[in-house]
Amino acid sequence: MKLFIGYASTxxxxxxxxxxxxxxxxxxxxxxxxxxxxxAGPIDLxxxxxxxxGASVHVGHYQSVLSGFAEAQADxxxxxxxxxxxxxxxxxxxxxxxWRGLETILSDFAQAxxxxxxxxxxxxxxxxPSKYDVFRRFVMRRIIAAKDPETDLDxxxxxxxxxxxxxxxxxxxxxITT
Ligand SMILES: Cc1cc2nc3c(=O)[nH]c(=O)nc-3n(C[C@H](O)[C@H](O)[C@H](O)COP(=O)(O)O)c2cc1C
Numbered sequence: 001m002k003l004f005i006g007y008a009s010t011x012x013x014x015x016x017x018x019x020x021x022x023x024x025x026x027x028x029x030x031x032x033x034x035x036x037x038x039x040a041g042p043i044d045l046x047x048x049x050x051x052x053x054g055a056s057v058h059v060g061h062y063q064s065v066l067s068g069f070a071e072a073q074a075d076x077x078x079x080x081x082x083x084x085x086x087x088x089x090x091x092x093x094x095x096x097x098x099w100r101g102l103e104t105i106l107s108d109f110a111q112a113x114x115x116x117x118x119x120x121x122x123x124x125x126x127x128x129p130s131k132y133d134v135f136r137r138f139v140m141r142r143i144i145a146a147k148d149p150e151t152d153l154d155x156x157x158x159x160x161x162x163x164x165x166x167x168x169x170x171x172x173x174x175x176i177t178t
Pocket of ligand 1: 008009010011012013014015055056057058059060061087088089090091124125126127128132136140
């Protein structure tokens with residue numbers, strides 16, 4: 001199978017996840033084209049059997065480059081097997097309100113772009129104070145202190161569950177190839 005993986009990433013975790021996915025799919029014998037949506041030129045999705053788009057949540061939204069791409073490619077994305085990787089810190093916990101928030105972000109995104117992903121994988125991202133400016137560090141420290149009181153707020157912490165992600169991706173690939 002030939003797959004397109006396009007991603008948007010502000011601090012780098014979605015990029016890491018997208019690269020991980022590429023390595024896994026290539027290891028399984030698939031052909032993958034990986035593209036940072038911010039740098040991608042025009043892409044003809046009809047060259048691919050399936051598409052994975054990934055982006056992260058910042059202040060309740062995915063990166064606008066994802067929305068622009070999804071809107072421009074909505075018809076093709078709808079006609080092919082597609083998956084959205086939604087990366088956030090809300091997905092790192094079990095707070096019902098946080099998860100309802102993720103659903104709202106997703107439905108707003110689908111309404112705005114005209115693309116309702118056939119499959120969505122909610123992925124826990126990372127807390128990376130080493131990459132934040134002073135303001136972001138202040139805001140994120142307060143959020144993480146409330147969510148994960150045990151953690152050392154001065155250090156980066158990855159919440160991504162790689163095994164769970166692998167299992168979800170493998171299940172999706174099995175579904176679209178059978
Ligand atoms: C300024 C800022 C705002 C964020 N806003 C949210 C948010 O509204 N909801 C959420 O679940 N996570 C939020 N996050 C967490 C990010 O989604 C998480 O850190 C993710 O791993 C970032 O992925 P990236 O490195 O690919 O950009 C925010 C992070 C930052 C730095």
